[in-house]
Amino acid sequence: MMRDLLGTPLFGIGLTLLCYALAQLLYRRTASIFLNPVAVSITAIIGVLMFLHIPYEDYAVGGRYIHFLLGPSVVALGFPLYTRRKEILARKAPILIGVLAGALTSILSASGLAWLLGGSRDVVLSLAPKSVTTPIAISIVEKIGGIAPLTAALVVITGCLGAICGPEFCRLIGVRDAAAMGLAVGTAAHGIGTARMLEVDRLGGAIAGLAIGLNGLITAFILPLLFLLFR
Amino acid sequence: MxxxxxxxxxxxxxxxxxxxxxxxxxxxxxxxxxxxxxxxxxxxxxxxxxxxxxxxxxxxxxxxFVPAGVGVMVYFDLIAAEWFPITVSTVLSTFVVMAVTGWVAKLLEKQGAAHDA
Known part of the structure:
Protein backbone atom coordinates (compact mmCIF):
# COMPACT_ATOMS: atom_id res chain seq x y z
CA MET A 1 0.00 0.00 0.00
CA MET A 2 2.68 2.49 1.17
CA ARG A 3 5.04 1.29 -1.57
CA ASP A 4 2.36 1.83 -4.23
CA LEU A 5 1.80 5.42 -3.09
CA LEU A 6 5.54 6.14 -3.15
CA GLY A 7 5.55 5.36 -6.84
CA THR A 8 2.97 8.07 -7.64
CA PRO A 9 3.57 11.80 -8.27
CA LEU A 10 1.55 12.53 -5.13
CA PHE A 11 4.53 11.67 -2.92
CA GLY A 12 7.20 13.88 -4.53
CA ILE A 13 4.89 16.84 -5.09
CA GLY A 14 3.34 16.58 -1.64
CA LEU A 15 6.67 16.23 0.17
CA THR A 16 8.19 19.17 -1.74
CA LEU A 17 5.27 21.52 -1.11
CA LEU A 18 4.99 20.48 2.54
CA CYS A 19 8.71 21.01 3.21
CA TYR A 20 8.78 24.28 1.29
CA ALA A 21 5.71 25.66 3.09
CA LEU A 22 7.22 24.74 6.47
CA ALA A 23 10.60 26.17 5.46
CA GLN A 24 8.94 29.45 4.44
CA LEU A 25 7.13 29.61 7.77
CA LEU A 26 10.40 29.00 9.62
CA TYR A 27 12.15 31.67 7.53
CA ARG A 28 9.44 34.26 8.25
CA ARG A 29 9.30 33.44 11.95
CA THR A 30 13.06 33.53 12.53
CA ALA A 31 14.02 36.09 9.83
CA SER A 32 17.41 34.35 9.70
CA ILE A 33 19.09 34.41 6.29
CA PHE A 34 20.76 31.08 7.09
CA LEU A 35 17.34 29.41 7.10
CA ASN A 36 16.92 30.07 3.37
CA PRO A 37 13.73 28.21 2.30
CA VAL A 38 15.37 26.52 -0.74
CA ALA A 39 18.39 25.26 1.21
CA VAL A 40 16.25 24.18 4.18
CA SER A 41 13.71 22.35 1.95
CA ILE A 42 16.45 20.54 0.03
CA THR A 43 18.17 19.47 3.26
CA ALA A 44 14.89 18.38 4.88
CA ILE A 45 13.75 16.35 1.86
CA ILE A 46 17.14 14.64 1.52
CA GLY A 47 16.95 13.90 5.25
CA VAL A 48 13.46 12.36 4.97
CA LEU A 49 14.41 10.25 1.93
CA MET A 50 17.61 8.95 3.52
CA PHE A 51 15.94 8.27 6.89
CA LEU A 52 13.12 6.30 5.26
CA HIS A 53 15.47 4.65 2.71
CA ILE A 54 13.41 5.98 -0.19
CA PRO A 55 15.45 6.17 -3.41
CA TYR A 56 15.73 9.51 -5.22
CA GLU A 57 13.96 7.98 -8.24
CA ASP A 58 10.74 7.53 -6.23
CA TYR A 59 10.86 11.18 -5.15
CA ALA A 60 11.60 12.34 -8.70
CA VAL A 61 8.35 10.78 -10.03
CA GLY A 62 6.55 13.76 -8.46
CA GLY A 63 9.51 16.13 -8.17
CA ARG A 64 9.83 16.43 -11.92
CA TYR A 65 6.41 18.13 -12.17
CA ILE A 66 7.67 20.94 -9.97
CA HIS A 67 11.00 20.93 -11.81
CA PHE A 68 9.11 21.31 -15.09
CA LEU A 69 7.88 24.76 -14.04
CA LEU A 70 11.49 26.01 -14.10
CA GLY A 71 11.32 26.07 -17.92
CA PRO A 72 8.48 28.60 -18.31
CA SER A 73 9.84 30.50 -15.27
CA VAL A 74 13.14 31.15 -17.02
CA VAL A 75 11.18 32.35 -20.09
CA ALA A 76 9.16 34.57 -17.71
CA LEU A 77 12.41 36.33 -16.66
CA GLY A 78 12.19 38.10 -20.04
CA PHE A 79 9.18 40.05 -18.70
CA PRO A 80 10.96 42.17 -16.05
CA LEU A 81 13.73 42.74 -18.62
CA TYR A 82 11.10 44.36 -20.83
CA THR A 83 9.33 46.40 -18.14
CA ARG A 84 12.66 47.68 -16.73
CA ARG A 85 14.34 48.05 -20.14
CA LYS A 86 15.08 51.78 -19.78
CA GLU A 87 16.95 51.32 -16.50
CA ILE A 88 18.79 48.33 -17.94
CA LEU A 89 19.77 50.02 -21.23
CA ALA A 90 21.06 52.99 -19.22
CA ARG A 91 23.51 50.53 -17.61
CA LYS A 92 24.67 48.64 -20.71
CA ALA A 93 28.42 49.01 -20.06
CA PRO A 94 28.43 48.19 -16.32
CA ILE A 95 26.23 45.14 -16.98
CA LEU A 96 28.21 43.69 -19.90
CA ILE A 97 31.67 44.38 -18.46
CA GLY A 98 30.57 43.34 -14.97
CA VAL A 99 29.34 39.93 -16.16
CA LEU A 100 32.42 39.46 -18.35
CA ALA A 101 34.69 40.16 -15.35
CA GLY A 102 32.56 37.86 -13.18
CA ALA A 103 32.56 35.03 -15.74
CA LEU A 104 36.37 35.09 -16.08
CA THR A 105 36.82 35.34 -12.30
CA SER A 106 34.48 32.41 -11.79
CA ILE A 107 36.25 30.09 -14.21
CA LEU A 108 39.75 30.98 -13.00
CA SER A 109 39.02 31.09 -9.26
CA ALA A 110 36.91 27.93 -9.11
CA SER A 111 39.25 25.71 -11.11
CA GLY A 112 42.43 27.51 -9.95
CA LEU A 113 41.67 27.05 -6.24
CA ALA A 114 40.72 23.40 -6.71
CA TRP A 115 43.96 22.82 -8.64
CA LEU A 116 46.08 24.55 -5.96
CA LEU A 117 44.42 22.44 -3.26
CA GLY A 118 45.28 19.24 -5.07
CA GLY A 119 41.98 18.49 -6.76
CA SER A 120 42.01 15.89 -9.51
CA ARG A 121 41.71 16.92 -13.16
CA ASP A 122 38.06 15.76 -13.16
CA VAL A 123 37.20 17.95 -10.18
CA VAL A 124 39.07 20.99 -11.56
CA LEU A 125 37.16 20.75 -14.86
CA SER A 126 33.80 20.04 -13.20
CA LEU A 127 34.14 23.15 -11.01
CA ALA A 128 34.93 25.55 -13.87
CA PRO A 129 31.31 26.33 -14.91
CA LYS A 130 29.78 26.16 -11.41
CA SER A 131 28.27 29.68 -11.51
CA VAL A 132 26.39 29.02 -14.75
CA THR A 133 22.77 27.83 -14.93
CA THR A 134 22.57 24.01 -14.84
CA PRO A 135 21.73 23.12 -18.47
CA ILE A 136 24.50 25.37 -19.85
CA ALA A 137 27.00 24.15 -17.22
CA ILE A 138 26.27 20.51 -18.14
CA SER A 139 26.73 21.04 -21.86
CA ILE A 140 30.03 22.90 -21.24
CA VAL A 141 31.37 20.17 -18.96
CA GLU A 142 30.44 17.50 -21.47
CA LYS A 143 32.48 19.42 -24.02
CA ILE A 144 35.62 19.96 -21.88
CA GLY A 145 35.45 16.56 -20.18
CA GLY A 146 34.52 16.85 -16.48
CA ILE A 147 31.93 14.84 -14.54
CA ALA A 148 28.50 16.23 -15.49
CA PRO A 149 26.56 15.04 -12.39
CA LEU A 150 29.23 16.54 -10.10
CA THR A 151 28.88 19.87 -11.92
CA ALA A 152 25.09 19.73 -11.54
CA ALA A 153 25.47 19.27 -7.77
CA LEU A 154 28.06 22.08 -7.50
CA VAL A 155 25.83 24.46 -9.46
CA VAL A 156 23.00 23.89 -6.97
CA ILE A 157 25.29 24.33 -3.95
CA THR A 158 26.75 27.53 -5.44
CA GLY A 159 23.22 28.84 -6.09
CA CYS A 160 22.11 28.16 -2.51
CA LEU A 161 25.21 29.89 -1.16
CA GLY A 162 24.49 33.00 -3.25
CA ALA A 163 20.81 32.93 -2.28
CA ILE A 164 21.55 32.57 1.43
CA CYS A 165 24.01 35.42 1.82
CA GLY A 166 24.55 37.11 -1.59
CA PRO A 167 22.63 40.35 -0.92
CA GLU A 168 24.04 40.59 2.63
CA PHE A 169 27.61 39.97 1.40
CA CYS A 170 27.19 42.63 -1.32
CA ARG A 171 26.07 45.23 1.24
CA LEU A 172 29.00 44.25 3.46
CA ILE A 173 31.53 44.98 0.68
CA GLY A 174 29.86 48.28 -0.26
CA VAL A 175 27.77 47.12 -3.24
CA ARG A 176 24.44 48.62 -2.15
CA ASP A 177 23.01 49.69 -5.51
CA ALA A 178 20.23 47.23 -6.42
CA ALA A 179 21.37 46.94 -10.05
CA ALA A 180 25.01 46.12 -9.20
CA MET A 181 23.87 43.75 -6.44
CA GLY A 182 21.50 41.92 -8.80
CA LEU A 183 24.26 41.61 -11.36
CA ALA A 184 26.68 40.18 -8.77
CA VAL A 185 24.19 37.67 -7.33
CA GLY A 186 22.85 36.60 -10.76
CA THR A 187 26.36 36.15 -12.19
CA ALA A 188 27.65 34.16 -9.21
CA ALA A 189 24.53 32.23 -8.23
CA HIS A 190 22.36 31.99 -11.42
CA GLY A 191 18.63 31.16 -10.94
CA ILE A 192 18.62 30.30 -7.24
CA GLY A 193 20.37 33.61 -6.51
CA THR A 194 17.93 35.37 -8.86
CA ALA A 195 14.94 33.96 -6.96
CA ARG A 196 16.33 35.55 -3.78
CA MET A 197 17.15 38.84 -5.58
CA LEU A 198 13.53 39.06 -6.81
CA GLU A 199 12.47 39.08 -3.14
CA VAL A 200 15.01 41.78 -2.27
CA ASP A 201 14.47 44.17 -5.19
CA ARG A 202 12.54 43.95 -8.47
CA LEU A 203 15.08 45.78 -10.65
CA GLY A 204 17.89 43.80 -9.01
CA GLY A 205 15.95 40.60 -9.75
CA ALA A 206 15.42 41.58 -13.39
CA ILE A 207 19.15 42.27 -13.82
CA ALA A 208 20.04 39.01 -12.03
CA GLY A 209 17.87 37.20 -14.58
CA LEU A 210 19.73 38.92 -17.40
CA ALA A 211 23.05 37.96 -15.77
CA ILE A 212 22.04 34.25 -15.89
CA GLY A 213 21.74 34.43 -19.68
CA LEU A 214 24.81 36.63 -20.22
CA ASN A 215 27.09 34.61 -17.92
CA GLY A 216 25.85 31.42 -19.60
CA LEU A 217 26.61 32.78 -23.07
CA ILE A 218 30.04 34.17 -22.14
CA THR A 219 31.14 31.07 -20.22
CA ALA A 220 29.91 28.70 -22.94
CA PHE A 221 32.06 30.66 -25.38
CA ILE A 222 35.20 31.32 -23.29
CA LEU A 223 35.61 28.15 -21.26
CA PRO A 224 36.20 25.71 -24.13
CA LEU A 225 38.72 28.21 -25.60
CA LEU A 226 40.57 28.62 -22.27
CA PHE A 227 40.60 24.88 -21.94
CA LEU A 228 42.34 24.55 -25.33
CA LEU A 229 45.02 27.03 -24.17
CA PHE A 230 45.80 25.13 -20.96
CA ARG A 231 45.70 21.66 -22.40
CA MET B 1 -3.78 33.32 -16.80
CA PHE B 65 14.71 24.67 -7.78
CA VAL B 66 14.03 22.29 -4.90
CA PRO B 67 13.73 18.98 -6.84
CA ALA B 68 17.00 19.62 -8.71
CA GLY B 69 18.62 20.42 -5.37
CA VAL B 70 17.43 17.14 -3.87
CA GLY B 71 19.22 15.46 -6.79
CA VAL B 72 22.52 16.41 -5.11
CA MET B 73 21.98 13.43 -2.75
CA VAL B 74 22.70 11.01 -5.59
CA TYR B 75 26.20 12.48 -5.93
CA PHE B 76 27.26 12.70 -2.30
CA ASP B 77 29.94 10.05 -2.93
CA LEU B 78 31.46 12.09 -5.77
CA ILE B 79 31.69 15.18 -3.56
CA ALA B 80 32.91 13.25 -0.50
CA ALA B 81 35.82 11.76 -2.48
CA GLU B 82 37.47 15.20 -2.81
CA TRP B 83 35.43 17.27 -0.37
CA PHE B 84 38.26 19.59 0.68
CA PRO B 85 39.24 21.20 -2.64
CA ILE B 86 35.58 21.13 -3.74
CA THR B 87 34.20 22.89 -0.65
CA VAL B 88 36.93 25.52 -0.35
CA SER B 89 36.92 26.33 -4.04
CA THR B 90 33.10 26.49 -4.33
CA VAL B 91 32.66 28.75 -1.31
CA LEU B 92 35.59 31.11 -1.91
CA SER B 93 35.00 31.38 -5.64
CA THR B 94 31.30 32.25 -5.18
CA PHE B 95 32.17 35.18 -2.91
CA VAL B 96 35.06 36.34 -5.10
CA VAL B 97 32.78 36.36 -8.18
CA MET B 98 30.13 38.42 -6.37
CA ALA B 99 32.77 40.89 -5.18
CA VAL B 100 34.44 41.31 -8.59
CA THR B 101 31.14 41.58 -10.50
CA GLY B 102 29.60 43.97 -7.96
CA TRP B 103 32.67 46.19 -7.74
CA VAL B 104 33.20 46.39 -11.52
CA ALA B 105 29.51 47.28 -12.06
CA LYS B 106 29.60 49.87 -9.26
CA LEU B 107 32.81 51.48 -10.56
CA LEU B 108 31.54 51.71 -14.16
CA GLU B 109 28.15 53.03 -13.04
CA LYS B 110 29.88 55.80 -11.11
CA GLN B 111 32.01 56.66 -14.16
CA GLY B 112 28.91 56.66 -16.38
CA ALA B 113 27.10 58.97 -13.95
CA ALA B 114 30.13 61.30 -13.83
CA HIS B 115 30.28 61.29 -17.63
CA ASP B 116 26.60 62.23 -17.93
CA ALA B 117 26.91 65.10 -15.45
Whole structure:
Protein backbone atom coordinates (compact mmCIF):
# COMPACT_ATOMS: atom_id res chain seq x y z
CA MET A 1 0.00 0.00 0.00
CA MET A 2 2.68 2.49 1.17
CA ARG A 3 5.04 1.29 -1.57
CA ASP A 4 2.36 1.83 -4.23
CA LEU A 5 1.80 5.42 -3.09
CA LEU A 6 5.54 6.14 -3.15
CA GLY A 7 5.55 5.36 -6.84
CA THR A 8 2.97 8.07 -7.64
CA PRO A 9 3.57 11.80 -8.27
CA LEU A 10 1.55 12.53 -5.13
CA PHE A 11 4.53 11.67 -2.92
CA GLY A 12 7.20 13.88 -4.53
CA ILE A 13 4.89 16.84 -5.09
CA GLY A 14 3.34 16.58 -1.64
CA LEU A 15 6.67 16.23 0.17
CA THR A 16 8.19 19.17 -1.74
CA LEU A 17 5.27 21.52 -1.11
CA LEU A 18 4.99 20.48 2.54
CA CYS A 19 8.71 21.01 3.21
CA TYR A 20 8.78 24.28 1.29
CA ALA A 21 5.71 25.66 3.09
CA LEU A 22 7.22 24.74 6.47
CA ALA A 23 10.60 26.17 5.46
CA GLN A 24 8.94 29.45 4.44
CA LEU A 25 7.13 29.61 7.77
CA LEU A 26 10.40 29.00 9.62
CA TYR A 27 12.15 31.67 7.53
CA ARG A 28 9.44 34.26 8.25
CA ARG A 29 9.30 33.44 11.95
CA THR A 30 13.06 33.53 12.53
CA ALA A 31 14.02 36.09 9.83
CA SER A 32 17.41 34.35 9.70
CA ILE A 33 19.09 34.41 6.29
CA PHE A 34 20.76 31.08 7.09
CA LEU A 35 17.34 29.41 7.10
CA ASN A 36 16.92 30.07 3.37
CA PRO A 37 13.73 28.21 2.30
CA VAL A 38 15.37 26.52 -0.74
CA ALA A 39 18.39 25.26 1.21
CA VAL A 40 16.25 24.18 4.18
CA SER A 41 13.71 22.35 1.95
CA ILE A 42 16.45 20.54 0.03
CA THR A 43 18.17 19.47 3.26
CA ALA A 44 14.89 18.38 4.88
CA ILE A 45 13.75 16.35 1.86
CA ILE A 46 17.14 14.64 1.52
CA GLY A 47 16.95 13.90 5.25
CA VAL A 48 13.46 12.36 4.97
CA LEU A 49 14.41 10.25 1.93
CA MET A 50 17.61 8.95 3.52
CA PHE A 51 15.94 8.27 6.89
CA LEU A 52 13.12 6.30 5.26
CA HIS A 53 15.47 4.65 2.71
CA ILE A 54 13.41 5.98 -0.19
CA PRO A 55 15.45 6.17 -3.41
CA TYR A 56 15.73 9.51 -5.22
CA GLU A 57 13.96 7.98 -8.24
CA ASP A 58 10.74 7.53 -6.23
CA TYR A 59 10.86 11.18 -5.15
CA ALA A 60 11.60 12.34 -8.70
CA VAL A 61 8.35 10.78 -10.03
CA GLY A 62 6.55 13.76 -8.46
CA GLY A 63 9.51 16.13 -8.17
CA ARG A 64 9.83 16.43 -11.92
CA TYR A 65 6.41 18.13 -12.17
CA ILE A 66 7.67 20.94 -9.97
CA HIS A 67 11.00 20.93 -11.81
CA PHE A 68 9.11 21.31 -15.09
CA LEU A 69 7.88 24.76 -14.04
CA LEU A 70 11.49 26.01 -14.10
CA GLY A 71 11.32 26.07 -17.92
CA PRO A 72 8.48 28.60 -18.31
CA SER A 73 9.84 30.50 -15.27
CA VAL A 74 13.14 31.15 -17.02
CA VAL A 75 11.18 32.35 -20.09
CA ALA A 76 9.16 34.57 -17.71
CA LEU A 77 12.41 36.33 -16.66
CA GLY A 78 12.19 38.10 -20.04
CA PHE A 79 9.18 40.05 -18.70
CA PRO A 80 10.96 42.17 -16.05
CA LEU A 81 13.73 42.74 -18.62
CA TYR A 82 11.10 44.36 -20.83
CA THR A 83 9.33 46.40 -18.14
CA ARG A 84 12.66 47.68 -16.73
CA ARG A 85 14.34 48.05 -20.14
CA LYS A 86 15.08 51.78 -19.78
CA GLU A 87 16.95 51.32 -16.50
CA ILE A 88 18.79 48.33 -17.94
CA LEU A 89 19.77 50.02 -21.23
CA ALA A 90 21.06 52.99 -19.22
CA ARG A 91 23.51 50.53 -17.61
CA LYS A 92 24.67 48.64 -20.71
CA ALA A 93 28.42 49.01 -20.06
CA PRO A 94 28.43 48.19 -16.32
CA ILE A 95 26.23 45.14 -16.98
CA LEU A 96 28.21 43.69 -19.90
CA ILE A 97 31.67 44.38 -18.46
CA GLY A 98 30.57 43.34 -14.97
CA VAL A 99 29.34 39.93 -16.16
CA LEU A 100 32.42 39.46 -18.35
CA ALA A 101 34.69 40.16 -15.35
CA GLY A 102 32.56 37.86 -13.18
CA ALA A 103 32.56 35.03 -15.74
CA LEU A 104 36.37 35.09 -16.08
CA THR A 105 36.82 35.34 -12.30
CA SER A 106 34.48 32.41 -11.79
CA ILE A 107 36.25 30.09 -14.21
CA LEU A 108 39.75 30.98 -13.00
CA SER A 109 39.02 31.09 -9.26
CA ALA A 110 36.91 27.93 -9.11
CA SER A 111 39.25 25.71 -11.11
CA GLY A 112 42.43 27.51 -9.95
CA LEU A 113 41.67 27.05 -6.24
CA ALA A 114 40.72 23.40 -6.71
CA TRP A 115 43.96 22.82 -8.64
CA LEU A 116 46.08 24.55 -5.96
CA LEU A 117 44.42 22.44 -3.26
CA GLY A 118 45.28 19.24 -5.07
CA GLY A 119 41.98 18.49 -6.76
CA SER A 120 42.01 15.89 -9.51
CA ARG A 121 41.71 16.92 -13.16
CA ASP A 122 38.06 15.76 -13.16
CA VAL A 123 37.20 17.95 -10.18
CA VAL A 124 39.07 20.99 -11.56
CA LEU A 125 37.16 20.75 -14.86
CA SER A 126 33.80 20.04 -13.20
CA LEU A 127 34.14 23.15 -11.01
CA ALA A 128 34.93 25.55 -13.87
CA PRO A 129 31.31 26.33 -14.91
CA LYS A 130 29.78 26.16 -11.41
CA SER A 131 28.27 29.68 -11.51
CA VAL A 132 26.39 29.02 -14.75
CA THR A 133 22.77 27.83 -14.93
CA THR A 134 22.57 24.01 -14.84
CA PRO A 135 21.73 23.12 -18.47
CA ILE A 136 24.50 25.37 -19.85
CA ALA A 137 27.00 24.15 -17.22
CA ILE A 138 26.27 20.51 -18.14
CA SER A 139 26.73 21.04 -21.86
CA ILE A 140 30.03 22.90 -21.24
CA VAL A 141 31.37 20.17 -18.96
CA GLU A 142 30.44 17.50 -21.47
CA LYS A 143 32.48 19.42 -24.02
CA ILE A 144 35.62 19.96 -21.88
CA GLY A 145 35.45 16.56 -20.18
CA GLY A 146 34.52 16.85 -16.48
CA ILE A 147 31.93 14.84 -14.54
CA ALA A 148 28.50 16.23 -15.49
CA PRO A 149 26.56 15.04 -12.39
CA LEU A 150 29.23 16.54 -10.10
CA THR A 151 28.88 19.87 -11.92
CA ALA A 152 25.09 19.73 -11.54
CA ALA A 153 25.47 19.27 -7.77
CA LEU A 154 28.06 22.08 -7.50
CA VAL A 155 25.83 24.46 -9.46
CA VAL A 156 23.00 23.89 -6.97
CA ILE A 157 25.29 24.33 -3.95
CA THR A 158 26.75 27.53 -5.44
CA GLY A 159 23.22 28.84 -6.09
CA CYS A 160 22.11 28.16 -2.51
CA LEU A 161 25.21 29.89 -1.16
CA GLY A 162 24.49 33.00 -3.25
CA ALA A 163 20.81 32.93 -2.28
CA ILE A 164 21.55 32.57 1.43
CA CYS A 165 24.01 35.42 1.82
CA GLY A 166 24.55 37.11 -1.59
CA PRO A 167 22.63 40.35 -0.92
CA GLU A 168 24.04 40.59 2.63
CA PHE A 169 27.61 39.97 1.40
CA CYS A 170 27.19 42.63 -1.32
CA ARG A 171 26.07 45.23 1.24
CA LEU A 172 29.00 44.25 3.46
CA ILE A 173 31.53 44.98 0.68
CA GLY A 174 29.86 48.28 -0.26
CA VAL A 175 27.77 47.12 -3.24
CA ARG A 176 24.44 48.62 -2.15
CA ASP A 177 23.01 49.69 -5.51
CA ALA A 178 20.23 47.23 -6.42
CA ALA A 179 21.37 46.94 -10.05
CA ALA A 180 25.01 46.12 -9.20
CA MET A 181 23.87 43.75 -6.44
CA GLY A 182 21.50 41.92 -8.80
CA LEU A 183 24.26 41.61 -11.36
CA ALA A 184 26.68 40.18 -8.77
CA VAL A 185 24.19 37.67 -7.33
CA GLY A 186 22.85 36.60 -10.76
CA THR A 187 26.36 36.15 -12.19
CA ALA A 188 27.65 34.16 -9.21
CA ALA A 189 24.53 32.23 -8.23
CA HIS A 190 22.36 31.99 -11.42
CA GLY A 191 18.63 31.16 -10.94
CA ILE A 192 18.62 30.30 -7.24
CA GLY A 193 20.37 33.61 -6.51
CA THR A 194 17.93 35.37 -8.86
CA ALA A 195 14.94 33.96 -6.96
CA ARG A 196 16.33 35.55 -3.78
CA MET A 197 17.15 38.84 -5.58
CA LEU A 198 13.53 39.06 -6.81
CA GLU A 199 12.47 39.08 -3.14
CA VAL A 200 15.01 41.78 -2.27
CA ASP A 201 14.47 44.17 -5.19
CA ARG A 202 12.54 43.95 -8.47
CA LEU A 203 15.08 45.78 -10.65
CA GLY A 204 17.89 43.80 -9.01
CA GLY A 205 15.95 40.60 -9.75
CA ALA A 206 15.42 41.58 -13.39
CA ILE A 207 19.15 42.27 -13.82
CA ALA A 208 20.04 39.01 -12.03
CA GLY A 209 17.87 37.20 -14.58
CA LEU A 210 19.73 38.92 -17.40
CA ALA A 211 23.05 37.96 -15.77
CA ILE A 212 22.04 34.25 -15.89
CA GLY A 213 21.74 34.43 -19.68
CA LEU A 214 24.81 36.63 -20.22
CA ASN A 215 27.09 34.61 -17.92
CA GLY A 216 25.85 31.42 -19.60
CA LEU A 217 26.61 32.78 -23.07
CA ILE A 218 30.04 34.17 -22.14
CA THR A 219 31.14 31.07 -20.22
CA ALA A 220 29.91 28.70 -22.94
CA PHE A 221 32.06 30.66 -25.38
CA ILE A 222 35.20 31.32 -23.29
CA LEU A 223 35.61 28.15 -21.26
CA PRO A 224 36.20 25.71 -24.13
CA LEU A 225 38.72 28.21 -25.60
CA LEU A 226 40.57 28.62 -22.27
CA PHE A 227 40.60 24.88 -21.94
CA LEU A 228 42.34 24.55 -25.33
CA LEU A 229 45.02 27.03 -24.17
CA PHE A 230 45.80 25.13 -20.96
CA ARG A 231 45.70 21.66 -22.40
CA MET B 1 -3.78 33.32 -16.80
CA UNK B 2 -4.20 30.37 -19.21
CA UNK B 3 -3.27 32.61 -22.15
CA UNK B 4 -0.12 33.75 -20.34
CA UNK B 5 1.00 30.17 -19.61
CA UNK B 6 0.26 29.14 -23.19
CA UNK B 7 2.45 31.98 -24.50
CA UNK B 8 5.32 31.19 -22.11
CA UNK B 9 5.23 27.49 -23.01
CA UNK B 10 5.03 28.28 -26.72
CA UNK B 11 8.10 30.54 -26.46
CA UNK B 12 9.94 27.86 -24.48
CA UNK B 13 9.06 25.34 -27.18
CA UNK B 14 10.34 27.70 -29.90
CA UNK B 15 13.50 28.22 -27.82
CA UNK B 16 14.01 24.44 -27.53
CA UNK B 17 13.53 24.08 -31.30
CA UNK B 18 16.14 26.78 -31.99
CA UNK B 19 18.57 25.31 -29.44
CA UNK B 20 18.26 21.79 -30.85
CA UNK B 21 18.03 22.85 -34.50
CA UNK B 22 21.18 24.99 -34.41
CA UNK B 23 22.93 22.65 -31.95
CA UNK B 24 23.55 25.55 -29.52
CA UNK B 25 24.99 25.08 -26.01
CA UNK B 26 22.36 27.57 -24.79
CA UNK B 27 19.24 25.86 -23.38
CA UNK B 28 15.82 26.47 -24.92
CA UNK B 29 14.38 28.25 -21.89
CA UNK B 30 17.18 30.86 -21.91
CA UNK B 31 16.53 31.44 -25.63
CA UNK B 32 12.82 31.63 -24.72
CA UNK B 33 13.67 34.45 -22.26
CA UNK B 34 15.18 36.39 -25.17
CA UNK B 35 12.18 35.55 -27.38
CA UNK B 36 9.74 36.89 -24.77
CA UNK B 37 11.74 40.13 -24.52
CA UNK B 38 11.71 40.38 -28.32
CA UNK B 39 7.99 39.58 -28.62
CA UNK B 40 7.10 42.22 -26.00
CA UNK B 41 9.33 44.78 -27.72
CA UNK B 42 7.75 44.11 -31.12
CA UNK B 43 4.27 44.28 -29.50
CA UNK B 44 3.55 40.74 -30.74
CA UNK B 45 2.71 39.96 -27.11
CA UNK B 46 0.99 42.50 -24.84
CA UNK B 47 2.21 42.82 -21.25
CA UNK B 48 -1.30 42.27 -19.85
CA UNK B 49 -1.54 38.91 -21.67
CA UNK B 50 1.36 37.42 -19.73
CA UNK B 51 1.79 39.41 -16.52
CA UNK B 52 -0.44 37.18 -14.31
CA UNK B 53 1.37 34.00 -15.33
CA UNK B 54 4.78 35.72 -15.01
CA UNK B 55 3.93 37.02 -11.54
CA UNK B 56 2.74 33.59 -10.38
CA UNK B 57 5.88 31.82 -11.67
CA UNK B 58 8.45 34.39 -10.55
CA UNK B 59 6.99 34.72 -7.05
CA UNK B 60 7.54 30.95 -6.63
CA UNK B 61 10.81 30.68 -8.54
CA UNK B 62 12.76 29.44 -5.51
CA UNK B 63 10.37 26.48 -5.04
CA UNK B 64 11.00 25.18 -8.56
CA PHE B 65 14.71 24.67 -7.78
CA VAL B 66 14.03 22.29 -4.90
CA PRO B 67 13.73 18.98 -6.84
CA ALA B 68 17.00 19.62 -8.71
CA GLY B 69 18.62 20.42 -5.37
CA VAL B 70 17.43 17.14 -3.87
CA GLY B 71 19.22 15.46 -6.79
CA VAL B 72 22.52 16.41 -5.11
CA MET B 73 21.98 13.43 -2.75
CA VAL B 74 22.70 11.01 -5.59
CA TYR B 75 26.20 12.48 -5.93
CA PHE B 76 27.26 12.70 -2.30
CA ASP B 77 29.94 10.05 -2.93
CA LEU B 78 31.46 12.09 -5.77
CA ILE B 79 31.69 15.18 -3.56
CA ALA B 80 32.91 13.25 -0.50
CA ALA B 81 35.82 11.76 -2.48
CA GLU B 82 37.47 15.20 -2.81
CA TRP B 83 35.43 17.27 -0.37
CA PHE B 84 38.26 19.59 0.68
CA PRO B 85 39.24 21.20 -2.64
CA ILE B 86 35.58 21.13 -3.74
CA THR B 87 34.20 22.89 -0.65
CA VAL B 88 36.93 25.52 -0.35
CA SER B 89 36.92 26.33 -4.04
CA THR B 90 33.10 26.49 -4.33
CA VAL B 91 32.66 28.75 -1.31
CA LEU B 92 35.59 31.11 -1.91
CA SER B 93 35.00 31.38 -5.64
CA THR B 94 31.30 32.25 -5.18
CA PHE B 95 32.17 35.18 -2.91
CA VAL B 96 35.06 36.34 -5.10
CA VAL B 97 32.78 36.36 -8.18
CA MET B 98 30.13 38.42 -6.37
CA ALA B 99 32.77 40.89 -5.18
CA VAL B 100 34.44 41.31 -8.59
CA THR B 101 31.14 41.58 -10.50
CA GLY B 102 29.60 43.97 -7.96
CA TRP B 103 32.67 46.19 -7.74
CA VAL B 104 33.20 46.39 -11.52
CA ALA B 105 29.51 47.28 -12.06
CA LYS B 106 29.60 49.87 -9.26
CA LEU B 107 32.81 51.48 -10.56
CA LEU B 108 31.54 51.71 -14.16
CA GLU B 109 28.15 53.03 -13.04
CA LYS B 110 29.88 55.80 -11.11
CA GLN B 111 32.01 56.66 -14.16
CA GLY B 112 28.91 56.66 -16.38
CA ALA B 113 27.10 58.97 -13.95
CA ALA B 114 30.13 61.30 -13.83
CA HIS B 115 30.28 61.29 -17.63
CA ASP B 116 26.60 62.23 -17.93
CA ALA B 117 26.91 65.10 -15.45
Missing amino acids: ARGFAILLLLQFLGEMISAGLNLPIPGNVIGMGLLLLALNLKLVRTQWVEDAVELLLSHLALF
